Structure formats: C-alpha cells, structure tokens
Amino acid sequence: MKTFTLPDLGEGLADAEVISWHVLTGDRVVADQPLVVVETEKAVVEVPAPWSGTVVKLHANPGDIIKIGAPLADIDSEGDSRDSGAVVGTLPKEVKNAARAETASEARQSGTKVTAAPAVRKLACELGVDLASISGSGPGGAITRKDVEAAIGGSVDGYKPLRGVRRAMARNMAQAHAQVATTNVTDEANIAHWRENEDATIRLVRALVAACSAEPALNAWYDGTREARLLHKTIDIGIAMNTEDGLFVPVLRDAGSRTLDDLRAGLDTIKKDVATRIVPPEELRGQTITLSNFGMIGGRHATLVVLPPQVAILGAGRMTDEPRIADGEIRPCRILPLSLTFDHRAVIGAEATRFLMHIIKDLEG
Numbered sequence: 001m002k003t004f005t006l007p008d009l010g011e012g013l014a015d016a017e018v019i020s021w022h023v024l025t026g027d028r029v030v031a032d033q034p035l036v037v038v039e040t041e042k043a044v045v046e047v048p049a050p051w052s053g054t055v056v057k058l059h060a061n062p063g064d065i066i067k068i069g070a071p072l073a074d075i076d077s078e079g080d081s082r083d084s085g086a087v088v089g090t091l092p093k094e095v096k097n098a099a100r101a102e103t104a105s106e107a108r109q110s111g112t113k114v115t116a117a118p119a120v121r122k123l124a125c126e127l128g129v130d131l132a133s134i135s136g137s138g139p140g141g142a143i144t145r146k147d148v149e150a151a152i153g154g155s156v157d158g159y160k161p162l163r164g165v166r167r168a169m170a171r172n173m174a175q176a177h178a179q180v181a182t183t184n185v186t187d188e189a190n191i192a193h194w195r196e197n198e199d200a201t202i203r204l205v206r207a208l209v210a211a212c213s214a215e216p217a218l219n220a221w222y223d224g225t226r227e228a229r230l231l232h233k234t235i236d237i238g239i240a241m242n243t244e245d246g247l248f249v250p251v252l253r254d255a256g257s258r259t260l261d262d263l264r265a266g267l268d269t270i271k272k273d274v275a276t277r278i279v280p281p282e283e284l285r286g287q288t289i290t291l292s293n294f295g296m297i298g299g300r301h302a303t304l305v306v307l308p309p310q311v312a313i314l315g316a317g318r319m320t321d322e323p324r325i326a327d328g329e330i331r332p333c334r335i336l337p338l339s340l341t342f343d344h345r346a347v348i349g350a351e352a353t354r355f356l357m358h359i360i361k362d363l364e365g
Contacts, residue, residue, distance in 0.1 A: 002077045003059075004050050005069050009040055015067045016040045017163050018060045021135075027055045029075065036072060039164050044277060053077040061135045063150035065163075116143040124148045165246030176305050179224055183344040185352050186301045189363040190324060192333040200336075201239070201293055202264050203363060204316055208291060209235055209256045211358035218355050219288050221309035222346035229311070229346045238287030238310075239267065241274050242297070248274045249290060249307075250283050295319060295337070304341040311346045314359065315339040336363065 009016060016038040023029055023036075029049040036047050059071040066072070114131045116124070120143055124131050129151045136143035153160050162170055194203075212219035212235045221230045235256040238249040250270040252263060273279035289311075292304055295318035304313045317337035324333040338359060342352045 001056055001074055002051065002053075003071050004035075004073045004075055006038070006066055006072050007047065008068055009038075009045060013040050013068065015065050016045075018062050018064045018066065019044065020062055021058060023049075023055050023058075023073075025055055025058060025141075029053065029055060047072075049075070051075065051077045058135060061137055061147055061150060063153065064137075065161075114143065115141060120145055120148060127152055165243075165248065169246050172307055173305055176307050179308050180306045181344040182303065182306060182341055183349070183352070184303045184339060184341050185349070185356055186337065186339045187356055187360060189336045189338060189360045190333050191319070191336050191363055192331075193364075194334065199260075199264060200316070200319075201267065201291075202260055204291055204293060204314070205237055205239075205252065205255055205263055205267075206260065207359045207362035208237055208289065208314060210362040211355045212289065213256065214358045215351055215355040217347055217351045218312040218342060220311050220346060221288070222311050222343055223309060224345065230309075232288040234288070236286055236288045238290035239270070240290060240292040240294075241271065243274060245277070248279065248284065249287060250274055250279055251285070251287050289313070292316070300337040301339045302341075304339060306341055306343050308343075311343040312352070312355070313341050315341070 006016060017040075019037040019039050021036050022034045029035065030052045031050065032048045034046050035049040038045055038047060053075040056074040056076050058073050060066050115136060115138075116131055121131065123129075123145060124143075127148065129148050131143055131148075134143060134147055134151045135141070137147055138144045153163075161167075191198075216231050219232050219235055221232070223229070234254050237252045237255045239252060241248045241250065250273070252258075252266055252270070255263060258266070270279060270283060273283070287307075287310060290307070290313040292302075292313060292315045294302060295316050298318055300317040300320075302315050302317070304315045306313050315338070317339065319334060319336050321332055322335045323330050324335070325331075326333070338356060340352055340356045340359075
C-alpha cells in the first residue's frame, strides 16, 4: 500500500482546499484517472491518480485545507507506476460545483453505512446537511461535528473560513500592511473633452505608461530585506478586477509597446479568463505597477494597498459632472478623481507628485 500526498501545484502555493473526490473507499482506480478536485488561491485544478490500485483510505474531506505534501489517499497499488500525481488542468466554477454534486450523489447511491453520534446527527438535521453526502474524519470513518460544520462552509456560530482567492487576499493584505510604508497623494483630471464612449480603462493605462516613462521610480520593485530597488524597463500593469470569489489582478504585459486596440483586446481576454476562473497562473504575477478603476463601482478617493514588491498603485474614482472655473467663467466639467498610493521607503514625495501630474496631463491631453 502506498500513500499519495498532495503534489506540488506550482506557483509557490503552500496548500489547497479539497472540493470533491471522484472516488470512494474501496474503488479501483487506474493511473492518471481523475482522483480529486482541489482549489488553490489561483484556480480550481484536478489531480489524477498517481498509480493503479484500490483506494483504501481518503485522508481529507471536502472543505478541508491541506498542505502540499500532506496525505491525500492510501492506495493498494498494482505494479510500479509513477510516484506522484500531476495537475492535469483547470476547471471553471461550474465544473467545480458539478463535481461536488456528483460526489454527493455517488455517496448516497453507495449504500455505505453512515456512522455518527446522536448529537452529530441532530446538528446535521438542524443545518440541513445530508450525512450520506460527506465523509467522516473520526475513528472508523465516523462523521464528527467538524465534518458537518465543514459541509456548510464554516462553524455553527456564524463564522465561515475564507477560501481560495479571498484567503489569499487576506494574507496579501496582512503582508502589505506589515511591510509597506504607505503614503497617499490625490488630485483630479478634467476630462470634459473626452468622447461620450471613451474607453476609460485604456485611457488610464495609456496615462500610466506615460507617467512610468517620465518617472520610472514608480515602475519598480523594492526589497525591504536588502533595502534595494529594481527599476523596470518594461511596464507590466496589474488590472484589479472584482469578482464574487474575490479580487484578481491579471497583468497587461509590456503595455508601453502595445497599441490601444491591442491593449483593449488583451484586457478583454484576461477579463474573460478571470470570469471563468481559468486565467493562467503566470498572468497573475509579475506586475510592476497596478491600476484600480474602483470608481466604476463608486467612491472618489481611496488609500489603496501596495502589494510588495511593487511600490505604487493608481486608483481612479467615480467620474462626476461638476462646475469649474475656466477662462474666467464657471463651466460644467467632467471630473475624474485620482488617488496614488506609494511605498515611501522607495519613492519620495516629489517623484510621486510628478508622476500624478504626468497622469493628469495625459488624461487631459
């Protein structure tokens, strides 16, 4: 018998959440057969069986978060196949939900006796949890209170553990708060001359490119341990995107050498990938500076979060029509509020202010 452990899923990931099993204890599997669906902070992935044999024990239940290298399943192997599994692809959210439902259905049809204490059965009844749909982690496969709570995504006192993207976001925010010396500078751009159907996001990307070219200190990474910075020649802009699952920041690569039409096409592609949760992991890393167009939802100014090793993030607030004095007259103008948050360890105030002025100049030009 061999124990199959959660393989290295790449991208420096430390753990994953078990979404559903394709097999039950006692099932026979063949090498490369889909074994389990897990979700990382990057994507939903399917892990295949590493070798052929009979499943003796499943070490994790749906909802469990397990570390890379932790036991997944004991398999009575047949012959000498491979030693570890490999990720065979990513699954969109719809497939993840279908896999979870399919696993529950198989459990109901298996006729396997459910072992649970009366108090656990009572809790499951109160919460509407079908005990036949979950695996027990207690002695002899008994279902415990923890198993029932995991089935509803949290504890009965109302707290629910963060999963996937939201858990990664919480960790990143804590890291940024602990490491970055955050400072903010704000202003506004008069965009009254913009066309009615102006592509605001692409105009902001163009303005960022112009500002990074003029003030390269903000298109940089900072290493606080070495107290050293790296100025980037290529401008790779992270675009903050809100989803029901949490915040994604895919990257528009080499924005400084691309046409506006190409940038729009690239942005449409990554938006589609993010929406279906199949964005390639390499497209979620390596930003040299980030743009958050939060004004599409609301708000004027904000102190945004700079994720290290980046040193700056630009935020665009909600556009409004407001009176302004121009050529000695009061005129209605379209105003775009701007917020630039930067790491004061690596960027001085004058550099940040000049950077923002270059943003405004390009937007108003």
